[in-house]
Amino acid sequence: MSRAIIVERPGAHRLVTGELPVPSPGEVRVRVAAAGICMSDREVYDGHRDPGYVRYPVVPGHEWSGTVDAVGEGVDAALLGRRTVAEGFRACGTCERCRCGETSLCTTGYDETGFTRPGAFADHLLVPARLLHPLPDGSDLRAAALLEPAAVVAAAVRTGRAEPGERVAVVGAGTLGLLAVQLLAAGSPGELAVVDPRAGRARQALDFGASVVCDPEEAKALRGRYDLVVETAGAPTTAAESCLLARRGGRVVLTGMFTPGAIGIDPVHLSLSQLTVSSVFGAPSAAWSFAVRAFASGLLDPAPLITHEFPLERFADALALVGGGGPETGKVLLRP
Structure with missing residues (x-):
């Protein structure tokens, strides 16, 4: 079984439990280790995000890290057990902008994990394998949840x-x-x-x-x-x-x-x-690679920015701190 936070509509959420998601061809399933909450997630919950950039009901969570625990057809089985993060934008990879390397400017329309696709405020997450950025063995997954803003x-x-x-x-x-x-x-x-x-x-x-x-x-x-x-x-x-x-x-x-x-x-x-x-809006693939390399080499250490951690059951408490906490509030994480 797998749990997830679903925001049904602005101001309304619930914790649901369902069957483990099954990866389709080309996808992997990730067991989420940590997911950061940012002001964009608060905007989704409050209903302040531009309607073209969110699709309700939605499982939020675009800043995350985890471990691959299942692979779909056509995906290298060597990814099983790998610690990883992944790009959020579901770029097509074939339009002119994507072919120029500007994947965050994909012309096929906005599509992003945690906003238009189910995100990481959940026990498990499905993502295309082509978007993964595997991390070195032993990487701190708590800190790695901040690699999306780092990108x-x-x-x-x-x-x-x-x-x-x-x-x-x-x-x-x-x-x-x-x-x-x-x-x-x-x-x-x-x-x-x-x-x-x-x-x-x-x-x-x-x-x-x-x-x-x-x-x-x-x-x-x-x-x-x-x-x-x-x-x-x-x-x-x-x-x-x-x-x-x-x-x-x-x-x-x-x-x-x-x-x-x-x-x-x-x-x-x-x-x-x-x-x-x-x-800058989001990050192209090259910026993701840059951030992951900086993290792996020790040039980038996001861990000191984390000030609060909550289980999924306390999503409301965690969300209240984002944008409403005091100056001592830094990055707030959900830990499924």
């Missing part, structure tokens, strides 16, 4: 093309921001600043390699200083503020998920300063 950050870092010695700023010290600090610190920046109003989270950034931490008010004195600014907060003002932090001719990468009402980037400033502004 998003890897996409941002790769897009930003930070060079050794450059001045880099990260706006936001949440999960994405602190993972970004770890990856950027590995590239030997000349300065690595982190901007966040929460003093505790900013201090943690220093442990991860940041050289400067400040709140948004203090950051005003640093405007025009940075070669690269990686925005991770998705707050109403952070896109515009990130562009002000960048030097003339600098680069800005937006990774936060912005809600309607966010303050727009000033096009006059953008033009006169000749900024390059890029955005």
Whole structure:
């Protein structure tokens, strides 16, 4: 038997028990070890996610890790028992964007584990074997549950093309921001600043390699200083503020998920300063590979970001902490 959390509609969920799912040809079944809850999951539960990016009823859970315990027809049996994570986007692999390696821009339409397909807030999960990124034996599956946001950050870092010695700023010290600090610190920046109003989270950034931490008010004195600014907060003002932090001719990468009402980037400033502004939504296959390699080599350690863990039965308690917890609340995990 296998259990799963089903969100029937906004504000309504239940824990169900059913038969073990059976993998179809080309699929594997994963026994879930840990699944992270993020603000996107809270948006699904509250009904605030764009209707084109969720399909009710749904089993949420797009940040996860686990062990392959069954394979479908045509899948290499050597995968049995392997610790693994997997890409969430169900890219077609054949459209023009996929063939260019931009799998997160697949033109066949949005389709993602935990939003339009059953996710990992469950004992077991079915995924296409082609999306797996197997982990080394002995990998910490608790920490590996954060490799999905790490892949998003890897996409941002790769897009930003930070060079050794450059001045880099990260706006936001949440999960994405602190993972970004770890990856950027590995590239030997000349300065690595982190901007966040929460003093505790900013201090943690220093442990991860940041050289400067400040709140948004203090950051005003640093405007025009940075070669690269990686925005991770998705707050109403952070896109515009990130562009002000960048030097003339600098680069800005937006990774936060912005809600309607966010303050727009000033096009006059953008033009006169000749900024390059890029955005990231999800992660292509190359970014996943990058994040998994960084994790396997020890350059990336998500474990210190985890502050709370709950069984499936306490899904409501876990969800309440996400977006509603205090500044000490970091990554919240479900442990089926």
